[in-house]
Amino acid sequence: MLFNSFAFLLYLPLTFLLYWCVSGKLRRQNCFVVVASYVFYGWWDRRFVVLIAFATLLSYLSGILLDRLGNKRHRRIVLSVSVVVNLAVLGVFKYYNFFVENLQALLSPLGVRLDDVTVSLILPVGISFYTFQALSYSIDVYRGRIKATRDAPAFFAFISFFPQLVAGPIERATNLLPQFMKPRKFDYPMAAEGCRQILWGLFKKMAVADNCAVVVNQVFADYESFGGLNLWLAAILFAFQIYGDFSGYSDIAIGTAKLFGIRLMRNFNIPYFSRDVAEFWRRWHISLTTWFRDYIYIPLGGSRCRRGRVVRNTFVIFLVSGLWHGAEWTFVAWGAYHAMLFVPLILSGRNRKYTGTPAPTSIFPAMGESLMMAQTFLLVLIGWVIFRADTLTDAFHFIARMFTDMHFTPMSIKERNILWLVILIGVEWVQRHRSHAFDFPETGLMSYRGVRWTVYYVFVFVCLVFCGTQGSFIYFQF
Structure with missing residues (x-):
């Protein structure tokens, strides 16, 4: 269901x-x-x-x-x-x-x-x-x-x-x-908060993920027929497809639990605003990464042992994490890829550099932090290509074409679907210090009941009218 x-x-x-x-x-x-x-x-x-x-x-x-x-x-x-x-x-x-x-x-x-x-x-x-x-x-x-x-x-x-x-x-x-x-x-306030979080989760799944899937499936199914710029577009859209799909599910699950008086842990914390890969993994699928940390990484010695064992421990949890996602070599390679990105950070002691707030309190990030976020997103993006590809050979050829074939093959893309991405990014950036995107502060424009309900109705309308083709949640296969 x-x-x-x-x-x-x-x-x-x-x-x-x-x-x-x-x-x-x-x-x-x-x-x-x-x-x-x-x-x-x-x-x-x-x-x-x-x-x-x-x-x-x-x-x-x-x-x-x-x-x-x-x-x-x-x-x-x-x-x-x-x-x-x-x-x-x-x-x-x-x-x-x-x-x-x-x-x-x-x-x-x-x-x-x-x-x-x-x-x-x-x-x-x-x-x-x-x-x-x-x-x-x-x-x-x-x-x-x-x-x-x-x-x-x-x-x-x-x-x-x-x-x-x-x-x-x-x-x-x-x-x-x-x-x-x-x-x-x-608890009425808790239930109302849950309904708001469900709505945001449905927007991420139905308006963002399911619409991104149309282009992603088309390009990945026949990537050799498209130009390198198309492959970049498909990779970016898949990054938001899997985020909208999985974090959308988590928001719906957490919101639904609140209707029944139950509070679940937060599973995503705006991971694409991370400034390095270590911060990304503290903000992506938090319940799984902390599980591996507490039940595998730390019992193996964690980072409080010789450097050789630290490297071993890091590769173990990332390879197991990759295999946890599915019985395919692409998932194992995806885990190994992230281990290689993580090891330099942990050996240099920079893996705990960003453990606090997701980003500065200022409206816009500083130039340096913007570049770090862009670099981290690029590295994660390459990993998503490995994750999404059917085989390791396809992943290698896909990535190679991304960097060597700089032309765009005409294809049908609905502009409004790009708008949903912009809204997703903008709202989550503005609300980055809140528990979820519709967790509005008690002061300011959103404190007015009429404004809030207008926003809710608009998002309900978008989910019903502009939703993509209904698809199962990606992580159901894992």
């Missing part, structure tokens, strides 16, 4: 009304969240529900065992079983054929064929997201950062909460689980 679909337009208000009808009775309310979430998830395929129920039950029981056991060795065994089984399920559905096909390529010169070993599997949507959320719970219980819960409805709601189930944010139990363990009452 897509957030930008007619089915969700019916599902959300019905779920919202029924949810608050059982408010005041916490256990019943949590049970309703689980049922509603399973209906939402099963909309794609009923068989997916079995997988998420299994992963949830495994993590729930392992948490209880970890809490009961005092022997360190026994606790380590329980954690290992939970982690290995969860990763094994993820690996079978997401990576089995990838590894078999690559093994076949290595063994084919020896006359060995593995054709009968591959299987046809449907990748369950969101499996990478809820698997990592379940893993973080087990690991945190093992480390003593959180007590294991015996409240099954609350735990099942924590893993399956439908707004963030299929594409994040990847929540930690320390933040989300306690919210399901205390009574929730309807």
Whole structure:
């Protein structure tokens, strides 16, 4: 069930009304969240529900065992079983054929064929997201950062909460689980804020991402027929397509959660205004990057070890991050590319240079910062070409043509779609110090009710009239 679909337009208000009808009775309310979430998830395929129920039950029981056991060795065994089984399920559905096909390529010169070993599997949507959320719970219980819960409805709601189930944010139990363990009452200001954030997310998805996709798909499908300037345009549009698509989903998810009295973590913080690649990764898919930092990078030693190990640790998290996105060598290469950009910053101690506000408080950035933002965006842009290309060969040829073929092939581009990009960039720059673009200050022009509602109606009109071809969210495949 897509957030930008007619089915969700019916599902959300019905779920919202029924949810608050059982408010005041916490256990019943949590049970309703689980049922509603399973209906939402099963909309794609009923068989997916079995997988998420299994992963949830495994993590729930392992948490209880970890809490009961005092022997360190026994606790380590329980954690290992939970982690290995969860990763094994993820690996079978997401990576089995990838590894078999690559093994076949290595063994084919020896006359060995593995054709009968591959299987046809449907990748369950969101499996990478809820698997990592379940893993973080087990690991945190093992480390003593959180007590294991015996409240099954609350735990099942924590893993399956439908707004963030299929594409994040990847929540930690320390933040989300306690919210399901205390009574929730309807909060009108919170719900109104959620509606505003949903509207901004829909604009990013329907007006920006889906319209960018038209040109992006056309050029990437037959890039050799276009000039180098067309390739630059397609690369830029893909950068905003994937941002509008994924951050739009996150805004809709976070806003929807607020309707139910739940606060989710921020997943994007205007990453394209970053001044170096390290800052970009602190602002892009924050829930995933912090997950890798806390559960892989720091346990490996982080940056508090010899330089050789720092380089190794950096490459490990970026290669794993690339592989997390999909079973393709392009994703692995994309991760390696960002590792190579990140290593010089971390070795020189400049990786923590920009950890505060996204940009200066002045209306316009200084010339130096503007150049740094442009440079960072260019580096990220090259990475997106690798990410989007069908093969590594296509990525190499695409990038080569970008820098060697400076002519433009006539193609149909709607000027209004460029306008949506300009609005996106302008609004997010002006609102860069707010929690989201429609989080208006209490003073100034936007403090007037009539002005605010005019803005809302205009954006609703744009989403309905000028939306692109409806497409699934990009990160559903991950």
